[in-house]
Amino acid sequence: MTEVLGPFAAILTAIMIVVAVTLSLRRRVIVYAWETALLYRGGVFERTLDPGTHHYADLRQRVRIVRLPAHAQRSNFGPLDVLSADRFAFRLHLSVTWTIVDPRTAWEAQEVPESTSYTVAPLQERVAAAALAATGALQLDDLLGAPVALGDAVRAILATGATSFAFEAVAVTRMELPPETRRMLTEVERARRSGLAALERARSEQAALRSLANAARLVRDNPELAQLRLLQTIEDAKGPTTIVVGDPRAVPPS
Template identity: 30%
Template sequence: MKGNRYVTVNERERVIWFYKGALQGILGPGEHKMPNDQEQLVIDRLTLEDAAVPWDYEKMLFRQLPDQAAEHLTLFQTGPEELAIVERDGRIENILYPDDKLTVWTDAGPWKVELITLDDNPFIEPALFSRLIKSGTAEVMDIVKTVQVDNGQIALFMVDGEIFNELPPGHYGYWDLRQKVVAKIIDLSRQPLDVNGQELLTKDRVTIRINLSAEYRVVDPVKAVTEVKDFADALYRALQYAFRKTLGAMTLDQILDKQVTVDAEAAQKVRSDMAAIGLEVSEIILKDVILPGEMRELLNQVVSAQKAAEANVIKRREETNATRSLLNTAKVMADNPVMLRLKELEALESIAGKVDRLTVNNGTSGLMNDIVNLTED
């Protein structure tokens, strides 16, 4: 009809309409006959799927049409020390920060709100934390932080720089809003620490490099975190200092001869210092002593010369023993003709085994005498 317009609103829609530039109201589901002289009717269709009402409409509706606003809109609001968990159809739709508000279409619900008063305890109750994580909304992820503590670990939970709690293994959530919250995970199991390539000068001014290894575990997490900035770095430096001091007072020969005792001398100092910061050091090993190239060559030459001298001594000792044995044999044969005869037969047997034919002119009785005479001639 002239001057009018019919507007149909679906069940999941709402329409805000203006006529001659003025806000007129909210249209619910159904067909509506609206004035439209000179095409001055303006409508804005809003879907209930987008539950939040645009902020510019929200202000106008509550100020100019409070009755219609109360019928169609629901306002959620928080105080300066509150959070609000807004649920829609039993699922978390949004989280309101302190001094925040949210206006939604009432018919987009059903709606439910849970107000949470913020205090010094930032932890989130486990059931609520589980629901917040499952929601996965951007608002939740912005202010809800998680801490995962595995078996063999402990977490020191610090609020504004002070230790608030010690957390055993588990999954925890906390509000990350007004306070500076840090969760420091500490492994309580035994751990290795290697100190490699440490250069030092021995008492006889030889530069060597050493490799150390230690095994430790944290027995007092609070001390380990509060007494030093980094307990692993503190142990590293303690090992460096202890071994530099101990080995620097020894010559190279002493170090090479006493690697095992060096560990015992240095370990006691390290263990007592680390116990003061909550660490238990169980094993300290001097794994390697590495010499510079020219020193290795010199040492190899010394070892080679020592071994050669030892070999010569052994050789001379064996030659002396052999000569002494021959002398003793000669004395026995001089005093015992039967023994001499046996030696003659052994010599003859040895010679016969090396030639094809042997001719004996004077008989075996004179064989040795002929040999002696030939030697004298």
């Protein structure tokens, strides 16, 4: 009986060893709702793992799980050296909101690192080129006066030809002008405001003179208006008031 059970015991032991080794090499991975997991076996893409718990065998330890963010990311880029259409150089800081729409393409093209970091170095070159193209089409005054439009222009350029990313928003967070450019703009603004003030003073003086001329014309054409104005002045006077009535031209010289 012992001789009969010997081979079966050996086979059973071998099976148990194989099962134990297989279970020890079996891996478990949890994929969360805010990420996308790509399974590569031997360097070849096999499938995308949905959110949840997954088990897979890795007998030769050739499986790699790549995790990429599935929700919108916001990354800051800058300072970016740019040039306006009128050849003014300055630095630009941008905040870009983006989403990975094709995880496999983004990963295999090394456009995004395997992390949920908000700093995406591979996108730096693309964002810098888009910012340079957008600022190069606008004058400096337009760039300073409409930062929202500049952000929209950068986003439109980024969206052109983008297959693995969706750029949802681009905001200009800061514009750094060189000291000499800031001084020049300050002088221009000071001169503009001084000119506006002088123009406003001239307009006020012209309006006052026009009003006096109209009043003189009315009194000349309607002498009774002077008497009515005199009565109004007497009525509005407060306290003791001395008013000389008469035509100064009729007073004989002394």
